[in-house]
Amino acid sequence: MSAGPAADVYVKLASEYAELQPVVRKIREYEAAVSELAGLRALLGDKSTDREMRELAEMELPDVEARIGGLENDMQILLLPKDAADEKSAILEIRAGTGGSEAALFAGDLFRMYERFASTKGWKVEVLSSSEGEAGGYKEIIATVTGRGVFSKLKFESGVHRVQRVPDTETQGRIHTSAATVAVLPEAEDIDIEIRPEDIRIDTMRSSGAGGQHVNTTDSAVRITHLPTGIVVTSSEKSQHQNRAKAMQVLRSRLFDMERQRAESERSADRKSQVGSGDRSERIRTYNFPQGRVTDHRINLTLYKLDKMIEGDIDEMVDALIADYQAGQLAQLGANP
Numbered sequence: 001m002s003a004g005p006a007a008d009v010y011v012k013l014a015s016e017y018a019e020l021q022p023v024v025r026k027i028r029e030y031e032a033a034v035s036e037l038a039g040l041r042a043l044l045g046d047k048s049t050d051r052e053m054r055e056l057a058e059m060e061l062p063d064v065e066a067r068i069g070g071l072e073n074d075m076q077i078l079l080l081p082k083d084a085a086d087e088k089s090a091i092l093e094i095r096a097g098t099g100g101s102e103a104a105l106f107a108g109d110l111f112r113m114y115e116r117f118a119s120t121k122g123w124k125v126e127v128l129s130s131s132e133g134e135a136g137g138y139k140e141i142i143a144t145v146t147g148r149g150v151f152s153k154l155k156f157e158s159g160v161h162r163v164q165r166v167p168d169t170e171t172q173g174r175i176h177t178s179a180a181t182v183a184v185l186p187e188a189e190d191i192d193i194e195i196r197p198e199d200i201r202i203d204t205m206r207s208s209g210a211g212g213q214h215v216n217t218t219d220s221a222v223r224i225t226h227l228p229t230g231i232v233v234t235s236s237e238k239s240q241h242q243n244r245a246k247a248m249q250v251l252r253s254r255l256f257d258m259e260r261q262r263a264e265s266e267r268s269a270d271r272k273s274q275v276g277s278g279d280r281s282e283r284i285r286t287y288n289f290p291q292g293r294v295t296d297h298r299i300n301l302t303l304y305k306l307d308k309m310i311e312g313d314i315d316e317m318v319d320a321l322i323a324d325y326q327a328g329q330l331a332q333l334g335a336n337p
Helices: 003-045 050-079 100-119 150-157 240-269 308-309 315-335
Strands: 090-095 124-132 138-146 159-165 177-185 201-204 221-226 231-237 282-290 292-296 301-303
Touching: 003 050, 003 240, 003 282, 050 100, 050 292, 090 100, 090 201, 090 240, 100 138, 100 177, 100 201, 124 231, 124 240, 138 150, 150 177, 150 308, 150 315, 177 240, 231 240, 292 315, 301 308, 301 315
Parallel strands: 159 282
Antiparallel strands: 090 138, 090 177, 124 138, 159 177, 201 221, 221 231, 282 292, 292 301
């Protein structure tokens, strides 16, 4: 029994050590650069230094000074207050919005985009529940994305994604606009949020699926209602036990996210971070297929690589959003030293 707490302490310390390693490396780089700068200035200040050495030192000086400036900025970013949820896995929810069948097809495109992006990072994607569109895609799909740092990379994807393209069924070549809503929630653990048994109602229903001899033969689908908030979560895989666990996983994450949003709104009552507002009714991005461009409206960034992005190559957009958020944090620190 004693191994449990000891193992927990080890995991906690190992996590803290992993977080500190990049900071330590950057500080050592900075110290080496400062030492190099001091050496160059000593050479230039020494009257006995020959002309060739002096010229070399004068040439290297601007580069070393620029490197030090960059390292100082890097260290500031590494030492910014961390979002405690950044290292967590995430629950990804995508829902078709306005646009009927086209919106469902677009929701499917977005899910595959995130699925491919996840595979490049070595993350695991598991679908918890889905409702397919009549012409393909999804009316709604909910999945877990498991891996280290998933939430830090995907958290700025929450919001309304809009698509402009000519549907296959369009004979006149007219561009249609439709939308899908994305929500990314940090996956909550038991220690993050406590759900009291008396606060939930669990209903079992007959599972409905796409054919098969076992469909509608057992009460396997599970619907959990969180009575204090009215949040309803359903899961309809084959195993009722698995469904209950998956539905609780989603419920816990939604409650955890609600608590985080409330705490964040209290902290930022006097300021609104443009990228990190987390407003899921906000239109954040437009995918224009005829022009092959993707525009993120929060940071006014347009990339003409829609074909690559829809195949999962979204690193450039993700990194730009993170950089903009960090710049905002640095500016705020400068305004409130």
